Amino acid sequence: MRSSVIIFPGSNCDRDMDVALKKFGFKNQMVWHNDQSIPKSDLIVLPGGFSYGDYLRCGSIASKSKIIKSVIDFANSGGLVLGICNGFQILTETGLLNGILQQNKFLNFICSNVYVKVKDKQNKYFKDLKKDVLELHIAHNEGNYFCSDDELKSLEDNNQIAVTYCGIDGTENETTNPNGAIKNIAGIFNKNKNVLGMMPHPERMIDKYLSGEDGSLFFKNILDNFK
Amino acid sequence: MEVTEAVAIDHGLKKEEFSKICELLKRTPNLTELAIFSAMWNEHCSYKSSRKHLKKMHTKGKQVIQGPGENAGVIDIGDDDAIVFKIESHNHPSFIEPYQGAATGVGGIMRDVFTMGARPIANLNSIHFGSPQHKKTRNLLRGVVKGIGGYGNCIGVPTIAGQTTFDESYNGNILVNAMTLGLVNKNKIFYSKAAGLDKPVIYVGSKTGRDGIHGASMASATFDDKIEEKKPTVQVGDPFTEKLLLEACLELMADNSIIAIQDMGAAGLTSSSIEMASKGNLGIELNLSEVPCREEKMTPYEIMLSESQERMLIVLEKGKEEHAKKIFDKWNLDFAVIGKTTDTKKIELIFDNKKVAEIPINLLAENAPIYDRPWKKTKLPQKLKFDKDEFKSLKLSDCLKKILSNSNISDKKWIWDQYDHTVMGDTIQKPGGDAGVVRVHGTNKAVAASVDSSALYCFSHPLTGGKQIVSESYRNLISVGAKPIAITNCLNFGNPEKEKNMGEFVECVEGITEASKYLDFPVVSGNVSFYNETKDKGIKPTPTIGGVGLISDYQKMLTMDFKTEGNLVYVIGKTDGHLDQSIFARELLNEKKGPPPTVNLFNEKNIGETVLDLSRKNLIVSCHDVSLGGILTALSKMCIKGKKGIKINSLKGLTNKYEYFFGEDQARYIVEIPKASLNKVNDILNKYSVHFDELGTVNGQSIVYKDDINLPIEELADAHKYWLKKYMDS
Numbered sequence A: 001m002r003s004s005v006i007i008f009p010g011s012n013c014d015r016d017m018d019v020a021l022k023k024f025g026f027k028n029q030m031v032w033h034n035d036q037s038i039p040k041s042d043l044i045v046l047p048g049g050f051s052y053g054d055y056l057r058c059g060s061i062a063s064k065s066k067i068i069k070s071v072i073d074f075a076n077s078g079g080l081v082l083g084i085c086n087g088f089q090i091l092t093e094t095g096l097l098n099g100i101l102q103q104n105k106f107l108n109f110i111c112s113n114v115y116v117k118v119k120d121k122q123n124k125y126f127k128d129l130k131k132d133v134l135e136l137h138i139a140h141n142e143g144n145y146f147c148s149d150d151e152l153k154s155l156e157d158n159n160q161i162a163v164t165y166c167g168i169d170g171t172e173n174e175t176t177n178p179n180g181a182i183k184n185i186a187g188i189f190n191k192n193k194n195v196l197g198m199m200p201h202p203e204r205m206i207d208k209y210l211s212g213e214d215g216s217l218f219f220k221n222i223l224d225n226f227k
Numbered sequence B: 001m002e003v004t005e006a007v008a009i010d011h012g013l014k015k016e017e018f019s020k021i022c023e024l025l026k027r028t029p030n031l032t033e034l035a036i037f038s039a040m041w042n043e044h045c046s047y048k049s050s051r052k053h054l055k056k057m058h059t060k061g062k063q064v065i066q067g068p069g070e071n072a073g074v075i076d077i078g079d080d081d082a083i084v085f086k087i088e089s090h091n092h093p094s095f096i097e098p099y100q101g102a103a104t105g106v107g108g109i110m111r112d113v114f115t116m117g118a119r120p121i122a123n124l125n126s127i128h129f130g131s132p133q134h135k136k137t138r139n140l141l142r143g144v145v146k147g148i149g150g151y152g153n154c155i156g157v158p159t160i161a162g163q164t165t166f167d168e169s170y171n172g173n174i175l176v177n178a179m180t181l182g183l184v185n186k187n188k189i190f191y192s193k194a195a196g197l198d199k200p201v202i203y204v205g206s207k208t209g210r211d212g213i214h215g216a217s218m219a220s221a222t223f224d225d226k227i228e229e230k231k232p233t234v235q236v237g238d239p240f241t242e243k244l245l246l247e248a249c250l251e252l253m254a255d256n257s258i259i260a261i262q263d264m265g266a267a268g269l270t271s272s273s274i275e276m277a278s279k280g281n282l283g284i285e286l287n288l289s290e291v292p293c294r295e296e297k298m299t300p301y302e303i304m305l306s307e308s309q310e311r312m313l314i315v316l317e318k319g320k321e322e323h324a325k326k327i328f329d330k331w332n333l334d335f336a337v338i339g340k341t342t343d344t345k346k347i348e349l350i351f352d353n354k355k356v357a358e359i360p361i362n363l364l365a366e367n368a369p370i371y372d373r374p375w376k377k378t379k380l381p382q383k384l385k386f387d388k389d390e391f392k393s394l395k396l397s398d399c400l401k402k403i404l405s406n407s408n409i410s411d412k413k414w415i416w417d418q419y420d421h422t423v424m425g426d427t428i429q430k431p432g433g434d435a436g437v438v439r440v441h442g443t444n445k446a447v448a449a450s451v452d453s454s455a456l457y458c459f460s461h462p463l464t465g466g467k468q469i470v471s472e473s474y475r476n477l478i479s480v481g482a483k484p485i486a487i488t489n490c491l492n493f494g495n496p497e498k499e500k501n502m503g504e505f506v507e508c509v510e511g512i513t514e515a516s517k518y519l520d521f522p523v524v525s526g527n528v529s530f531y532n533e534t535k536d537k538g539i540k541p542t543p544t545i546g547g548v549g550l551i552s553d554y555q556k557m558l559t560m561d562f563k564t565e566g567n568l569v570y571v572i573g574k575t576d577g578h579l580d581q582s583i584f585a586r587e588l589l590n591e592k593k594g595p596p597p598t599v600n601l602f603n604e605k606n607i608g609e610t611v612l613d614l615s616r617k618n619l620i621v622s623c624h625d626v627s628l629g630g631i632l633t634a635l636s637k638m639c640i641k642g643k644k645g646i647k648i649n650s651l652k653g654l655t656n657k658y659e660y661f662f663g664e665d666q667a668r669y670i671v672e673i674p675k676a677s678l679n680k681v682n683d684i685l686n687k688y689s690v691h692f693d694e695l696g697t698v699n700g701q702s703i704v705y706k707d708d709i710n711l712p713i714e715e716l717a718d719a720h721k722y723w724l725k726k727y728m729d730s
Helices: A014-023 A068-076 A086-094 A149-157 A214-226 B005-010 B015-025 B031-041 B091-096 B098-114 B137-155 B225-233 B239-253 B268-280 B300-305 B321-330 B396-404 B455-460 B462-479 B499-518 B583-588 B601-616 B630-642 B657-662 B675-687 B713-721 B723-729
Strands: A002-007 A027-032 A043-046 A080-084 A100-102 A110-118 A133-140 A144-146 A161-166 A185-189 A195-198 B064-066 B073-076 B081-089 B119-129 B159-166 B175-185 B200-205 B258-263 B283-287 B311-316 B334-342 B346-351 B354-360 B427-429 B436-439 B446-452 B483-492 B523-529 B542-551 B568-572 B622-625 B646-648 B669-673 B692-698 B702-705 B709-712
Touching: A002 A014, A014 A027, A014 A214, A043 A068, A043 A086, A068 A080, A068 A086, A080 A086, A086 A100, A086 A195, A110 A185, A133 A214, A144 A185, A161 A195, B005 B015, B005 B031, B015 B031, B031 B268, B031 B300, B031 B354, B073 B483, B073 B523, B081 B098, B081 B446, B081 B483, B081 B542, B091 B098, B091 B137, B091 B175, B098 B119, B098 B137, B098 B175, B098 B239, B098 B258, B119 B137, B119 B239, B119 B436, B119 B446, B119 B542, B137 B159, B137 B175, B137 B239, B137 B723, B159 B436, B159 B446, B175 B446, B175 B483, B175 B542, B200 B239, B200 B321, B239 B258, B239 B311, B239 B321, B258 B268, B268 B283, B268 B300, B268 B311, B268 B334, B268 B346, B300 B346, B300 B354, B311 B321, B321 B334, B396 B583, B396 B630, B396 B657, B396 B709, B396 B713, B446 B462, B455 B462, B455 B499, B455 B542, B462 B483, B462 B499, B462 B542, B462 B601, B462 B622, B462 B669, B483 B499, B499 B523, B499 B542, B499 B601, B568 B601, B568 B675, B583 B630, B583 B657, B601 B669, B601 B675, B622 B630, B630 B646, B630 B657, B630 B669, B630 B692, B630 B702, B630 B713, B669 B675, B702 B713, B709 B713, B713 B723
Parallel strands: A002 A027, A002 A043, A043 A080, A080 A195, B081 B523, B119 B159, B283 B346, B483 B523, B646 B702
Antiparallel strands: A100 A144, A110 A133, A110 A161, A161 A185, A185 A195, B064 B073, B073 B081, B081 B175, B119 B175, B200 B311, B200 B334, B258 B311, B283 B334, B346 B354, B427 B436, B436 B446, B446 B542, B483 B542, B568 B669, B568 B692, B622 B669, B646 B692, B702 B709
C-alpha cells in the first residue's frame, strides 16, 4: 500500500508517521507542502505538529497551502485521507470534515495516554479490528471537538463518529473526557468514511517499549483492509 | 550622546572598568562601542567572577569529544554517534515575564545544541519557585510551565524529565534552567571557530527587533522594586521560526558549506560575531545596514545589543552563498550576507557607509576583567542531637503521608502532562522516573538524562552539597540502568560581590569537581547565573547538575515500579539514619539546622558499579535510588507506580526506626530481585563487599511494617499525587 505524508512548515510528527508506516509495510513517501501534486498514493496522511506555527486558528493556514487542492481532489475521488492531531485540525479547516477543534476545556496542553472506543467498523480503517477499545496517546492544546447540533445529528445518523474518549472498559463520561470534546468525540469521518481525522496519535504507540502498542493494530488493520 | 563615566555605569560597567576601557582603547569609546564593551564584559558573557574557579573543574574523559568553551559539550556514545548537551539558566527574564522568559530559555538552549549540527532529541528542566504561600508563586509556576511547554511542544522535541522545588529563598528570584540533548554524527560536528580570510559572514533566521536589548546586562544585576520596568528587556520567542531554523541549518550542514556557526544568544550579534572571530584569531567586519530589521530606524547600538530570538551567524565557504540562500528561502527565513572575516583582529562596524565602531577583539575577549573575589568558607554545622523520645508521639504512617504530600516530594504530573514527552517516538522512560530515557533512533542504544539540585544541602554546607548533587545525578542514571558518562552544570547563586555568596559558589564548585573527578563523570558544558538576589535577599546556592548516561541495550532499562508479587526487596548501601537537613526533620520536627549527609565517594562509586553490574546481568527488575525522604519515601513511590504493596521485614539491630526509614544517607538504592536471581545477586553483592539490608517482599496492596504501618497503596497515592493539582486549582 502506497502512502504519502505531507510536510508543512511546523509539522513535527512527520518523521514519526513515516517510521510507523514503513514499520508495518507501507511504501511511504514524504511530500513538501509547496509541491503541486502528490505522487500516486493509496493513503494520504496529514501529520501532527504546529503547521505554520498555528498562529491563526490551528490548521487554517495549512488548509490554504498549495498542496491542499490535491488532497481535497484525492479525498473527493474516494482516496483515503488520514489527519492526526494537527492533521485533523487541518481537515476541519478545509471543510473535508465537519466541526472545529477548540482549546482544551482546562486550558492546558495535555500529553497523556487515553482510551478510545471504536464506534464504527463499517469503514476501511476499523473494519474487522479485533478490539473495541484502544489505548492511544494524545498531545494537544486544541483538541476539544465541537460542532453544531445539526452537524452532530448528521454525524450520529450517518455513523460518522469514529472514536470517542472512554475508560479502559469503554465507559464514556465526563471523567473519561480529557479535553471537553462534545460527546467525547476523539475522531470523525466524512460522509463516505474515506476521510478520517482524529486527535490521538497511533504512531506513538507502535512497540512495547513506548507508551503502548495499540497503534500497531490501527496501522495493520488499514493494510489488512486494503488487501 | 556623549560617553561619560555615568553613561558607562548606566550600562552596568564599574567605574574602574570604564577607565580600563579608555586606557586600553587609548580614547573614549563612542556609545556603540561602549555598548559592545558592556555586553562583553558583563558577568553573563565574561564569567569574570567565576572563571578563576571554573578552570579547576574536571573536564576531560575518555568519552569527551568537546568540553566547556563551545556552544555545548559533546560526548562519544559509540558507533560514530555523539550526544551534544548543555544546561542554561533563564532566571531573571522568567521572573519578570514567566511565559516568554521560560520559552526563550528553552529556545536558546536548543539553538546551542543544533548549532553544533545535532538534532535535539530531548529536553529537561529544573525550575525553582518561592514558597507555595507566596502570592506570586502560583502565577509564576503556571507561566513558566506554559512557556516551557509552548516552545518545546511546538518544536517537537520531547521533554523527558525535570525537577521542581519550592523554597522561600526563591520568592523574589525564581530559577528556570533548561537543558537539551542532541544527537550528531561525531564526524559532522560544527564549531564556532572562524577560519580563513575574506569569508562571507551570513545572518540567518528571524529579523532583528528592539526586544531583549540589555538582556545580558539585566541578567548580571540584582533586582529591586522597579523590576516591572525591565519587561522590555525580555525577549519574545517564536518556536515556529526556530523549528524552521533548525531544519534549515541541519539541511545546510549536510554538506561542507559552513566554516563556523554560532547562535545569537545573550548579547546577540555582538557576542556571536566576537566569539567566532576571537576563537579563529581573526578580525570581522560587519555592515549593519545589511542586517534584516523588523523595526524601522534601528541604530547600530540597538542592532548590536538586540537579543531577538531565532537568529544565527554563519561563516560560510566562499561561493556557497547561493546554495545556502536557496535552503533558507525554502524555509522562508531571512538570509543576508552582512560582512566578512578580516586579518585586522578587530571588530569593525559599518553603518550607512560610515565606520561606527572599531575595537581590537582581544580587548573584548581575553582582556575582559577577571576578578578574584574575596570569599568566606562555610563551616560544617554541628550534628544535631535529636531527642528521640519526642519521635514517639509521631506515628510512622502519618509521617509518611505528610512527607509524600510535601511540596518538594509530591508528584509533579500536573506539570509534565503539559509537556509533550512522547513526540519523536523514542521516549521509553517518561518524566516521573529517576531519569528520562530516549532511544537513539534506529539503534539498540538509549540515552538517559536527569537534572538534580539540593539547595538545602548546598546552603548548609556547600562543599558537601556540591559533592552530593553530582553523586545524586550519578545514582539517578544508574537507577535506570545507564552508565553515567558526563555532566553539564548550571550554577545559580546570589551576589558574587558578597563574601558569603562567593564562598558558596567556590565551595560548591570544589565539591562538584571532587565528585566528578572521583566518579569519572566530567563536566562538559555549563553556565553561571549570579546576582539571583532581590532587595539584598539572595537565593540559597542552587547548582543544578544535568547528568547524561548510556544504556547500551535499551531492553535492559530499569524503572522504579514494583513488578511482581513475591519478589525480594533489598536496600543496597548502609543506612546510618542521618536526619539533619532531612525532609523529616524539617516537616515533622521543624528543625532546619545541622549538616547535610556525608558523601562517601568510594561508596558512591562502588555501590553504583554494583547496581550497574546487577542491571546488566538482568538480575534486578526494578530500581530506585534513596534520596530525599529516605527509604520509606522511596519505597512508597515504587509501590504507587507499580500498584503493588510491600511487607517490610522486622529489622534486626535497628537503633531507631525513624532514623532508619527517613534518614537521608547517601549511596543507597532499593532493588527488586526475582527469587530465581537471589543467589547470583548475593554473590555479586559479596564480591563488591557492599552493605545491604533484606528489606522485605513485594506483597499485596499495602505497605506493612509490623504493627506500625499498614497503609493501602491507594491512600499513599492520594497523598502523593494531588498536592500540586490542588494547589494550582485553589
